[in-house]
Amino acid sequence: MIIGNKNIYFEVCRPGTNTTIQDSGRNHLYHLGITVSGAVDQKNFKLSNLILNNNINEGVIEFAFQGPLLKLYNGKVAVCISGEIIFDVIRNNSSIEKGNCYQIYYLNHGDQIDIKSTKNSLYGYLAIKGGFNLKKIWNSYSINTKAGIGPNNGKKFSIGEKIFIKNEFNEVLRERQTGFKNSREKVIRVMKGTNFDFFSEKSKKIFFTESFKITNLVDRMGIRLSGPELENIVNTNIRSEGIIKGTIQVPADGNPIIMLADHGTIGGYPKIATVISADLDNIAQLMPNSEVNFKEVNLEEAEELYKKYLNEIDKYAKNLNEFN
Amino acid sequence: MIKNILPLGDAAVYCDFGSEVNQEINSRVINFFNQISKLNELKKIEGIINLTPSYNKLIISLDLSITNYQKVKDFVLNLKLINFKKTSHQNIKIPICSEGDFALDFERITKITNQSKEQILDLFYQQEYFCYMTGFVAGMPFLGDINEKIRCQRLETPRVNVPEGSVGITEQFTNIYTSQSPGGWNIIGNTPLKIFNKLDEIKPNLINPGDKIKFYPITKKQHDNWK
Numbered sequence: 148m149i150i151g152n153k154n155i156y157f158e159v160c161r162p163g164t165n166t167t168i169q170d171s172g173r174n175h176l177y178h179l180g181i182t183v184s185g186a187v188d189q190k191n192f193k194l195s196n197l198i199l200n201n202n203i204n205e206g207v208i209e210f211a212f213q214g215p216l217l218k219l220y221n222g223k224v225a226v227c228i229s230g231e232i233i234f235d236v237i238r239n240n241s242s243i244e245k246g247n248c249y250q251i252y253y254l255n256h257g258d259q260i261d262i263k264s265t266k267n268s269l270y271g272y273l274a275i276k277g278g279f280n281l282k283k284i285w286n287s288y289s290i291n292t293k294a295g296i297g298p299n300n301g302k303k304f305s306i307g308e309k310i311f312i313k314n315e316f317n318e319v320l321r322e323r324q325t326g327f328k329n330s331r332e333k334v335i336r337v338m339k340g341t342n343f344d345f346f347s348e349k350s351k352k353i354f355f356t357e358s359f360k361i362t363n364l365v366d367r368m369g370i371r372l373s374g375p376e377l378e379n380i381v382n383t384n385i386r387s388e389g390i391i392k393g394t395i396q397v398p399a400d401g402n403p404i405i406m407l408a409d410h411g412t413i414g415g416y417p418k419i420a421t422v423i424s425a426d427l428d429n430i431a432q433l434m435p436n437s438e439v440n441f442k443e444v445n446l447e448e449a450e451e452l453y454k455k456y457l458n459e460i461d462k463y464a465k466n467l468n469e470f471n
Numbered sequence: 472m473i474k475n476i477l478p479l480g481d482a483a484v485y486c487d488f489g490s491e492v493n494q495e496i497n498s499r500v501i502n503f504f505n506q507i508s509k510l511n512e513l514k515k516i517e518g519i520i521n522l523t524p525s526y527n528k529l530i531i532s533l534d535l536s537i538t539n540y541q542k543v544k545d546f547v548l549n550l551k552l553i554n555f556k557k558t559s560h561q562n563i564k565i566p567i568c569s570e571g572d573f574a575l576d577f578e579r580i581t582k583i584t585n586q587s588k589e590q591i592l593d594l595f596y597q598q599e600y601f602c603y604m605t606g607f608v609a610g611m612p613f614l615g616d617i618n619e620k621i622r623c624q625r626l627e628t629p630r631v632n633v634p635e636g637s638v639g640i641t642e643q644f645t646n647i648y649t650s651q652s653p654g655g656w657n658i659i660g661n662t663p664l665k666i667f668n669k670l671d672e673i674k675p676n677l678i679n680p681g682d683k684i685k686f687y688p689i690t691k692k693q694h695d696n697w698k
Contacts, residue, residue, distance in 0.1 A: 177521040177532065178504065179676050180606035180649075180667075285672055294609045294650065296669055341477055341485055386492055387607070389523025389530030391483045412606040413525055421480030424535055446540055449481035453535050 155222035173287035184289035195229035195274035206288030214262025222315035230271030280311035340418035345381040376401035393422035425452040568694035569660035576657040610649040610667025612678040629655030663697030
């Protein structure tokens with residue numbers, strides 16, 4: 148039974164590194180300079196909602212590296228955390244339960260959830276049954292901190308803030324198994340970019356044969372790589388033009404940058420390749436210092452792989468429904 | 472009209488209108504953009520989730536669960552542009568203050584261009600500018616073309632923070648920083664006008680592609696008291 152809103156909320160006792168609200172993202176605004184945003188790992192974001200039998204695009208809390216410590220006030224809720232996350236559920240009576248991802252937890256007034264860190268990956272998600280009580284901006288809950296757009300005035304959460312929850316949830320959901328395993332595949336499939344021929348023959352070869360390292364410069368805007376220098380033999384600048392998630396740009400220093408959810412809508416560096424849609428979640432979750440290799444696929448293969456990706460999410464959704 | 476159509480990854484169509492930057496090519500891009508936007512709104516085509524017009528390219532982003540590259544490419548190639556006339560535009564006047572700390576880079580620009588600050592501003596204010604595109608960050612307009620006598624390259628080392636409202640020049644273009652952000656353009660002044668208003672979900676951008684812009688000077692006092 149869902150009871151009316153009694154101002155149930157989480158207090159942010161520790162904000163964590165980069166804690167925001169995200170959903171499937173914000174479309175139809177690139178031409179205004181407003182980027183897509185949304186959860187960087189769409190699969191884990193969707194799973195956190197599916198397990199709670201939420202609308203698949205309900206807004207969730209996204210965190211990176213160290214997550215938040217949240218304390219619940221004024222009601223009972225059900226939550227689910229997805230990703231590879233180390234967390235504890237601290238009960239009001241101070242007893243501590245070690246948390247498991249993809250499992251439902253029921254929290255009462257005074258209970259806390261302590262998301263200590265992500266493990267072997269960067270991003271995790273906390274979904275709440277029924278969702279958070281937030282206003283959509285341009286049809287999305289996603290917070291874009293660079294542009295200051297989205298709920299919480301477009302800012303990441305800071306200490307002492309309250310995150311309101313739509314409804315109390317008093318029922319018990321059927322325990323649901325996804326059978327999901329995070330892949331940490333280090334071979335990322337790409338399609339050749341529109342400026343592939345700006346690069347020397349040697350660099351074109353190197354791009355598909357040698358490893359690149361993920362540097363510490365990773366955030367929701369993009370991932371900077373280091374490794375063998377990619378030599379541009381035409382021009383290190385192009386006239387600025389539209390870019391998308393997954394575009395790999397190479398500035399004059401020869402080190403590639405992969406664009407992620409909060410990327411600038413246009414860019415002026417040559418594009419050597421684009422990560423295929425099916426591998427976007429994967430590349431975003433690779434830790435700094437990981438090695439990554441790029442493998443070329445053509446358009447037909449990329450489309451086929453994306454169908455598989457969608458089918459996989461469908462399969463988890465069906466599994467969950469059978470159990471419910 | 473479109474010189475080349477290519478895939479940009481598996482989820483976008485890259486329409487290339489040429490390599491030059493001029494108002495004629497850009498007007499074609501804007502015309503295509505307007506037409507496809509309209510057909511998209513009218514649900515005459517499905518699966519298009521974003522359109523990014525720039526100087527001479529149009530990127531069409533796809534929802535791959537609904538459509539694919541080939542379908543949208545065919546649609547674009549078969550598009551009959553109904554009335555290719557000059558796209559409708561607004562005339563907008565933008566006040567700039569170039570006093571004190573607002574004009575960060577005059578020392579540099581006078582050195583490069585051999586023009587005094589007064590001459591640079593005179594040449595800058597004379598021209599009417601055309602908005603080629605908006606983007607990179609929300610609402611940032613890219614305007615041109617500035618007088619050849621005052622053109623200069625980007626800063627070698629970009630600033631970590633360019634203040635909101637800063638007006639910059641580089642090569643043939645001038646832009647306005649709609650929010651505080653990193654940037655490498657030569658800053659000649661600051662406008663108190665809000666160019667991007669995130670509270671207006673219908674029309675957040677003051678300046679849109681195709682608009683004509685005239686700048687005019689104001690004093691520091693006028694700038695500070697601007698409402």
